[in-house]
Amino acid sequence: MLIELAIAAIRAIVMLLLVLNLSAILLWFERKGSALIQDRIGANRASVLGLGSRLGLPNFGLVNTLLADPIKMFTKEDFVPDGADHFLHGLAPFLALFPVLVAFAVVPIGDSVTIAGHSFDLVPANLNDGVLYILAAIGIGVYGTALGGWASNNRWALLGGIRASAQMISYEIAMGLAIVALIATYGTLSLQTIVREQGGVWFGLLPRWGIFIQPVACLLLLTAGMAESKRVPFDLPESESELIAGYYTEYSGGKQAVFMLTDFAEVALVAMLVTTFFFGGWQVPWLYRDGFHLAGAFVALPYWAVVVMGVISFWIKTVFFCCLQILIRWTLPRFRYDQLMRFGWKLLVPVGLLNLVATAIVVVLAGS
Amino acid sequence: MPLGLFIFLAAIAVLSALGVILQRNPVHCLLALVLTLLDMAVMFIGLGAVTVGFLQAIVYVGAIMVLFLFVIWLLNLQAEDRGGSRQLALKFFGVVGAAVLIAELFVFLVKAPSPAGMNHPPPLFGSIASLAGALFTNYLIAFEATSLLLLVAVIGAVALARHPAAAGSLSPAQGAQPVASGGSEARPVTPEHKAGGMG
Numbered sequence: 414m415l416i417e418l419a420i421a422a423i424r425a426i427v428m429l430l431l432v433l434n435l436s437a438i439l440l441w442f443e444r445k446g447s448a449l450i451q452d453r454i455g456a457n458r459a460s461v462l463g464l465g466s467r468l469g470l471p472n473f474g475l476v477n478t479l480l481a482d483p484i485k486m487f488t489k490e491d492f493v494p495d496g497a498d499h500f501l502h503g504l505a506p507f508l509a510l511f512p513v514l515v516a517f518a519v520v521p522i523g524d525s526v527t528i529a530g531h532s533f534d535l536v537p538a539n540l541n542d543g544v545l546y547i548l549a550a551i552g553i554g555v556y557g558t559a560l561g562g563w564a565s566n567n568r569w570a571l572l573g574g575i576r577a578s579a580q581m582i583s584y585e586i587a588m589g590l591a592i593v594a595l596i597a598t599y600g601t602l603s604l605q606t607i608v609r610e611q612g613g614v615w616f617g618l619l620p621r622w623g624i625f626i627q628p629v630a631c632l633l634l635l636t637a638g639m640a641e642s643k644r645v646p647f648d649l650p651e652s653e654s655e656l657i658a659g660y661y662t663e664y665s666g667g668k669q670a671v672f673m674l675t676d677f678a679e680v681a682l683v684a685m686l687v688t689t690f691f692f693g694g695w696q697v698p699w700l701y702r703d704g705f706h707l708a709g710a711f712v713a714l715p716y717w718a719v720v721v722m723g724v725i726s727f728w729i730k731t732v733f734f735c736c737l738q739i740l741i742r743w744t745l746p747r748f749r750y751d752q753l754m755r756f757g758w759k760l761l762v763p764v765g766l767l768n769l770v771a772t773a774i775v776v777v778l779a780g781s
Numbered sequence: 782m783p784l785g786l787f788i789f790l791a792a793i794a795v796l797s798a799l800g801v802i803l804q805r806n807p808v809h810c811l812l813a814l815v816l817t818l819l820d821m822a823v824m825f826i827g828l829g830a831v832t833v834g835f836l837q838a839i840v841y842v843g844a845i846m847v848l849f850l851f852v853i854w855l856l857n858l859q860a861e862d863r864g865g866s867r868q869l870a871l872k873f874f875g876v877v878g879a880a881v882l883i884a885e886l887f888v889f890l891v892k893a894p895s896p897a898g899m900n901h902p903p904p905l906f907g908s909i910a911s912l913a914g915a916l917f918t919n920y921l922i923a924f925e926a927t928s929l930l931l932l933v934a935v936i937g938a939v940a941l942a943r944h945p946a947a948a949g950s951l952s953p954a955q956g957a958q959p960v961a962s963g964g965s966e967a968r969p970v971t972p973e974h975k976a977g978g979m980g
Contacts, residue, residue, distance in 0.1 A: 501808070542909065545835035549822075552843020556815070559850060563808060575854060578847050585843070602909060 420531060425518065428537045432517050435735070436677035441478040443677075443739055448474075450743045489666035494566055497663065501564035506664065506671035509557020513678045516550035519543035520685045521605040523695045523724040524702075526717075534605050535695075535724065543604040544592055547686070551588070551641060555581045557675070558643070558650060558660045565663035573659025576750070577643060577650035583757040584640040584647075590765030591633035594772040595690050598627055608694030612701070617708060620698040623691040629768045631691040633761055638683030639738055640757065642676060646745040649753055684734035692730050695723035782827035790827070794820045807853045815846050830907040 448455025456474030459481040465472055493502050523535030533539075540546055555578050562574020599607050613621045624631050640647040651659030661672045688694060699707040700722060704714040714722075748756065797820060800813030818841045825834030905911045916924045 498806075498808075501812075542831050542835055545832070545839070545909070549835050549838035549843065552839045553819070555843065555847050556812075559847065560808070560812075563850075563854065571854070575851070578850065582844060582847055 416529060417531060420528070420533060424533070424535075424537045428517055428520075428522070429514065431522075432514065432678060432681055433674075435681050435731075436674055437479055439677045439680060439735055439739065440482075440673070441475060442736065443742075444478050445474045446736075446739060447743045450740070483670065486670040487667045491666045491668065492663075494663045496566040498564040498566070501560050502663075503668070505557050505561030505564055506668045506675070507557070508560060509554060510671050510675045510678065512550045512554040512557075513675055513682055516547050516682055517685070519546050519604050520682075520689060521608050521694055522727050524720050526720055535720070536605055539605050540603065542602045544596060544602040547604075548585075548589060548592065552585060554641075554679075561664070561672070562650075562660035565660075567663050569656045569658075570660050570662045573650045573656045573662065576656075577660055580643065580647065580649060580753065580757075581641055583754065584637040584761070587633055587757060587761035587765050588637035588641065590762065590769055591627075591630040591637065592690070594630045594765070594769045595623065595627055597769070597772045597776050598623070604689055604694075608689060608696060611693040612696050614699065620693060620696065622693045622696070627691065627768075627772070629764065630772075631687065633765050633768070634690065635683065635687050635734075637757075637761060638679075638686065639741065640753075642679035642683060642738075644676060644680070644738070645742045646747050647753060648747060649750055652747060680735055680738050681731065684731045684738065687734050688727065688730040693726075694730075695727040697722050697726045782824075786827060787824070790820055790824050794824070808850070811846060811849055811853060814849075815842055818842050818846065832907060832909045832912050 445455045447453075456477035457472040459474075459477040460466065460472060461476055461480070465476075493499055518537040519540050521534060521536035521539070525532055525534045527533075558577040558581075559574045562570040562572070562577065565571070595607070596602060599610050601607060601610070607623075611621050611623060615621055615625070619625060643650050649659075650656075651661065653659075656662070661669055664672060697719075699705055700714075700719060702716060702719060704719070705712040794817055797813045797816040801810050801817065804810050804813060819838060822834045822837040822842070825831075825837060827834075
């Protein structure tokens with residue numbers, strides 16, 4: 414009993430720490446990477462006792478973004494504007510962060526392992542209805558931004574909050590349609606089962622990844638997911654040229670840091686969902702439980718090595734899609750509001766519906 | 782569901798439901814309602830109706846309550862002021878309504894069979910497969926009729942949201958604004974409006 418509790422707690426805590434650290438590293442990549450993209454130098458000032466330059470290393474800005482910035486933010490004055498709703502103003506950042514963090518609970522990062530006679534999957538909570546759970550968590554995420562905007566007693570913030578909730582509700586539909594087509598394909602709501610189904614190959618060569626049977630759904634999920642995370646080109650809720658900073662105009666210090674962390678956690682969530690649903694999750698191409706099989710050749714591997722390689726492959730894919738989202742964010746300009754709504758309702762939703770109908774026809778024909 | 786968990790959830794449900802009716806600020810009331818609905822979703826899941834529980838969270842908390850929030854903001858509702866002539870009538874009907882609800886609850890509790898006599902639900906009860914099986918076989922006509930009704934409602938809402946003057950002069954692509962963007966966004970500017978504004 415005790416060891417089961419300990420295993421459950423460790424699974425949850427490890428996932429949480431991995432996600433928080435990934436978000437922080439993404440923040441660094443966003444700052445230094447955007448500098449590279451725009452031919453700037455970027456963060457290069459802070460260092461610990463000049464250690465890096467003494468060793469002759471260039472300054473990568475890691476101390477800036479991972480140490481100096483958080484210290485600065487959490488020691489700043491926490492300002493609440495006059496006439497604001499104090500309780501909701503304080504609650505809103507956490508209301509935004511919490512649903513995103515709990516959504517990671519059903520994302521599988523590896524195959525099942527056995528420790529001290531207890532066999533379990535490398536996923537914090539192996540729910541049978543994991544897909545519904547994620548949709549519910551994303552749906553609840555609307556409140557943080559919306560209430561943050563409202564509680565600030567600032568018109569720009571309120572406009573940002575309204576835009577955020579309208580945008581998130583609109584793109585949730587496209588996201589849901591993409592996921593429903595995927596459920597119809599795999600016939601299960603469990604993320605771990607979906608990943609297992611993607612093991613093996615077609616025609617002896619092509620990995621059985623979801624992208625090859627649901628390419629449209631993959632694009633839909635990635636696009637709608639980026640819109641859900643409210644980042645450029647979908648950053649209308651915080652567009653600084655119109656709304657100062659949108660829903661977090663009146664936030665400073667630690668609370669603003671929590672909003673920023675939410676952004677990057679959402680990027681990581683979208684990357685993990687795309688990886689899990691369409692790129693085989695922890696599956697490595699041509700790797701089975703006993704080793705590599707490719708075109709008749711076979712390399713035997715111990716099971717623990719297979720599991721470790723699976724976990725590494727999951728994180729490589731996740732980091733790839735995080736970086737892809739950040740690259741898109743620094744490449745595309747922002748949509749206009751009417752373009753955003755038209756894109757969501759008149760392109761993504763019809764395409765999602767057509768994809769669903771086509772999937773349903775194929776599933777029925779293949780089943781009969 | 783363990784009894785302790787049920788008591789905990791039930792206490793939250795009662796307290797947050799009280800919060801809905803006792804607070805004055807409509808946004809705070811709405812948040813209390815959100816908490817009530819989420820709490821009920823957790824209860825559904827704990828009792829084995831997993832699909833219903835998650836749908837409750839997705840549909841009611843994730844969508845309908847956000848629309849309530851929109852309505853509160855766009856109508857600019859303020860904290861209610863006590864007093865006024867309608868208060869007495871409101872109180873009277875409130876008491877009558879509460880009495881009816883309590884009587885109903887009492888009858889329901891008296892007539893409810895004891896837990897010992899109940900059959901255990903089948904193993905897949907409450908799963909999305911059993912729900913979908915029921916919806917698409919036994920209740921197919923009711924399901925499709927409901928879908929049609931909702932479609933009619935959506936089209937009706939879009940038709941109402943269209944600007945009367947815009948119907949003739951604009952192409953359908955510009956005239957039909959989606960429902961969710963309505964309200965916060967300005968309607969398409971018609972030539973008449975432009976001329977009026979400039980003159």
